[in-house]
Amino acid sequence: MRFFNPARAEPDHIVLDIDGRDVRVEVRRNARARRYSLRLPAAGGGPVLTIPERGTFRTAQRFAEDHRGWLAERMKTMPAARPFLAGGTVPLRGVPHFIEHRPAGRGTVLVVDEEAGPKLVVAGDGPHLPRRLTDFLKKEARADLAEAVERHVGALALAHPSARRPTGLVIRDTRSRWGSCTAQGKLNFSWRLVLAPAFVLDYVAAHEVAHLVEMNHSARFWNVTNALFPETEHARDWLRRYGSDLHSYG
Template identity: 30%
Template sequence: MNTRLNTASLDIPYTLRRSRRRRTISVTIDPDRGMLVHCPQRLPQAEIDAFLRRKAKWIRSKMALIDSIRASQKPISWQDGAALPYQGASYTLRIRADASGGSVSLHGGIIEVACGLAGQQPADETSESLVMAWYRREAERVIQQRVAHFQEHVGVTPSRVCVKDQKRRWGTCTSRGALYFNWRLILAPLHVLDYVVVHELCHLLELNHSPRFWSLVSSVLPDYRQRRSWLRQQGASLEIQQRPAMVH
């Protein structure tokens, strides 16, 4: 249900989701979906409004943070010397002509792309497609490794681990024991990626966010709150602004 928060200092549309199983009310700010409010099925609208008014200062700060992160993001030029994010750091893109072409490698602080010879597809278009594919391969490789490492600590084995282009979630766990992860986690620091991996592995034992679930997460990552805080504050920055596909 789409509605609005309307106060003296805020006028924000939000999505209201009611659930028979929910016992509490919560609000989250999603960079893609905006403000989401979850509440019990029969909670009166007046109580929802009062809750949001109490949270108005927090809502303003979160919206401002997302706006500032978006404003600071600049499209990548995809030309030689461009800055590329990878595992929480900035790397320099280097493009070299190569008859074989089609490869990406990491050397120190450099992401090197071997493109085809002159006269073929423009180097910036080639480097973009090659690096984006490389990001996904790296996400698959690193996430598989971290799942294998942490599943021993949690004491579970997922039925499947898959990396996808998820727009709205960093990770998901299904009732059948499959784990799905957002490839953009490869842009985050490793300790943040590890938090998402452990979070989803713990869902194989506790498919909820109960105190028992968080206790399990804490037993593996005692500092999970700091890692979660980084993701909540900086998650909106884990995005690559791609150019629209060209029509030839």
């Protein structure tokens, strides 16, 4: 058996021909992996090929080729990218908003309710529209999450007086998870939660706040989460069904 020699650098990707187009497949070596695996992250991004610690790059290439048909079918089910462009739409708290560009407008982004439906009016030069809209959505996400976290922390303190308070709130563009809580009590969230219906964001906030007393996913943890947010299963089901769509925006 050939062992991986760290002194020999190996490629960090391979290219597969999928239905006539080149698809880059990221290659990762994982010491904890027991087998080769090929996956297409539900949260978005390109295919990832994992090599176990004692695996070989050549075998990984054959594995990817053997599973090319599976990957082609899987890619067909992924949502298409939806860039932030004038004339497009983006959900805000689960409600589709038309994106309108007003170059001569003042300010950055304005929410306008009209009879035809709500709009996000973006001012300034056209090339800056995607960044300005993204910055606006991140700001809205932070405000919504800060309010939800504070509300759940207050409820947690009543039921668990010894519970810690969060040490910080960070907004990111995470792909693998919607939120997390560090051992130090810092709460991290994906800004894309503001695209989902409000109850979904509320659930993720409650989930991470519950980790301030239970740093695990035991039955006790879920009891705390359900006490903070009784619609937990409804929100989890929504994320399973539609969560990957949120990563297609922008």
